[in-house]
């Protein structure tokens with residue numbers, strides 16, 4: 001885990017501006033044939049070729065917001081890797097969440113580097129091994145300014161999630177930077 005090189009006051013300012021200026025959307029997902037709203041706000045941003053197919057729909061990325069390109073430059077330097085897109089997630093309170101998944105889309109190639117910056121309220125990430133059920137779930141607290149870099153076999157070996165919390169938690173914004181190596185052309 002790395003730290004984003006900004007003071008608490010600057011992190012707070014980043015949070016406030018991102019919350020106000022990003023075109024957040026609440027998207028639906030189809031689960032077992034039923035349409036559900038995702039329990040968080042999100043925004044897909046990146047280079048124009050970074051469209052991705054999800055639930056049968058081709059999602060075009062939003063163009064880079066200058067604030068987010070600035071963050072990307074810092075994150076690339078810290079992670080020592082290059083990124084061409086980012087998924088921004090806005091968890092409004094402890095009831096917003098993300099289910100267990102791995103970021104293992106074929107477009108990302110084998111052993112992708114994924115850099116995830118957290119701003120605002122601290123949330124726990126749970127990590128579950130994909131094959132070895134005897135391994136206990138690992139819990140990682142992601143606090144304001146934490147930069148989690150996942151590399152190597154992390155996506156093929158583990159799934160991760162941000163579970164709901166019963167505690168009254170403030171809002172959190174997470175930026176997950178990725179590199180799409182093989183854009184799907186359809």
Ligand SMILES: O=C(O)CCC(=O)C(=O)O
Nearest residue numbers: 087089103116162174176
């Ligand atoms: O909010 C987080 O820390 C996790 C986000 C995540 O896993 C993702 O965007 O793929």
Ligand SMILES: [Fe+2]
Nearest residue numbers: 101102103160
């Ligand atoms: Fe993820």
